[in-house]
Amino acid sequence: MSKYTLLRWNKLKLSFLIEKRAYWIGFALLVLCAAVVVISTGIGSKFVSPLEVIQSMTGKGSGMNDVIIMKLRLPRIIIAVLVGSSLAVAGAVLQGIIRNPLASPDVTGITEGASLGTVLFIFFLSDRLSIQWAPFAAIIGAFVVTILLYVLSWKNGSSPLRMILIGTGLSAAFKSISYMFIISGSFVLANKSMTFMTGSIYGSSWEKDVYTLLPWVLILLPLTWLQARHVNVQALGDDVAVSAGANVQFHRLILLLLSVALAGAAVAIGGAIAFIGLMAPHMARKLVGPSFGGLLPVSALLGALILLVSDLAARTLFTPLDIPAGVFTAAIGAPFFLYMLYHNRNT
Numbered sequence: 001m002s003k004y005t006l007l008r009w010n011k012l013k014l015s016f017l018i019e020k021r022a023y024w025i026g027f028a029l030l031v032l033c034a035a036v037v038v039i040s041t042g043i044g045s046k047f048v049s050p051l052e053v054i055q056s057m058t059g060k061g062s063g064m065n066d067v068i069i070m071k072l073r074l075p076r077i078i079i080a081v082l083v084g085s086s087l088a089v090a091g092a093v094l095q096g097i098i099r100n101p102l103a104s105p106d107v108t109g110i111t112e113g114a115s116l117g118t119v120l121f122i123f124f125l126s127d128r129l130s131i132q133w134a135p136f137a138a139i140i141g142a143f144v145v146t147i148l149l150y151v152l153s154w155k156n157g158s159s160p161l162r163m164i165l166i167g168t169g170l171s172a173a174f175k176s177i178s179y180m181f182i183i184s185g186s187f188v189l190a191n192k193s194m195t196f197m198t199g200s201i202y203g204s205s206w207e208k209d210v211y212t213l214l215p216w217v218l219i220l221l222p223l224t225w226l227q228a229r230h231v232n233v234q235a236l237g238d239d240v241a242v243s244a245g246a247n248v249q250f251h252r253l254i255l256l257l258l259s260v261a262l263a264g265a266a267v268a269i270g271g272a273i274a275f276i277g278l279m280a281p282h283m284a285r286k287l288v289g290p291s292f293g294g295l296l297p298v299s300a301l302l303g304a305l306i307l308l309v310s311d312l313a314a315r316t317l318f319t320p321l322d323i324p325a326g327v328f329t330a331a332i333g334a335p336f337f338l339y340m341l342y343h344n345r346n347t
Contacts, residue, residue: 022293029305040077040311043312044073052065057069076204079269086300087263088277089259091104091105091276091280092277092299094259096292102337106171106278109173111171111274113144114145114268117142119193132208132212135269145167145260150163178197182197195324197272199273220262224255224262228255228296273329274329274330276329279332283299306329
């Protein structure tokens with residue numbers, strides 16, 4: 001117990017056990033994330049030094065640099081942080097409640113449900129409604145998958161194994177429906193939808209993207225962290241959790257809904273970016289252990305770092321082409337997924 005510290009809020013009746021190493025690892029990742037934000041913001045067709053980037057961010061930069069940094073690059077960088085952290089936290093929660101390290105929004109079908117909701121929005125509503133409504137469409141699509149997932153996997157409770165198997169099938173089904181619309185649509189809508197399905201944060205802006213996603217993240221991330229303490233009990237098994245007084249099915253449903261909302265909002269803005277929800281929680285678990293008080297913040301920082309680095313590579317390695325960031329997360333995630341399969345086979 002000495003390696004843990006207890007955080008307690010008596011008025012809210014909340015408490016967390018957090019490993020001591022989670023504090024300094026989280027701080028180190030926060031500093032690293034801030035450094036990557038500054039450095040990647042300065043890299044592009046016109047290089048801007050880190051000092052000039054900081055000056056522009058604090059309102060002390062020159063006119064030309066302010067346009068490049070504040071109008072063109074920084075919104076994209078912030079979206080990478082918001083989307084990456086949201087997908088990572090959603091994946092960590094899913095892995096906790098399903099008790100399977102291979103679980104993620106991609107595997108359980110949540111990403112594909114959100115993608116289908118956004119594709120339908122692009123095809124039928126994008127000319128009538130603002131893009132700020134896209135997260136609602138994505139979350140509705142993700143919730144449809146979640147309802148089907150819960151109903152089809154329910155048998156005297158929601159079995160984690162059934163959830164992951166049925167989620168894999170739902171993911172394939174919803175993805176095929178999305179591609180059916182893409183194939184049957186006009187070239188403009190199909191091209192826009194296909195870029196979205198690949199996962200890209202190209203062309204992000206303050207009004208269209210940052211201000212749309214930011215409220216979702218600011219509300220959902222703290223709520224998820226507060227509820228995540230129930231995952232620690234569920235990790236002991238349903239029978240033990242029930243005997244300890246936990247309402248397992250209720251808490252599992254709440255955590256699943258929060259995870260769905262986070263993933264849906266992120267997918268609506270960043271597209272179907274794969275594998276962050278799988279990689280980041282597993283890496284965080286290796287760094288700070290399984291306790292969710294420290295696991296979720298570290299997962300969020302790692303998810304942000306993965307997408308920041310992937311997007312930096314996407315927009316600089318093949319200049320003048322701007323490759324979707326989802327291509328690079330998939331290139332990293334596919335071997336990681338194979339490693340996870342191999343590792344779990346031998347343990």
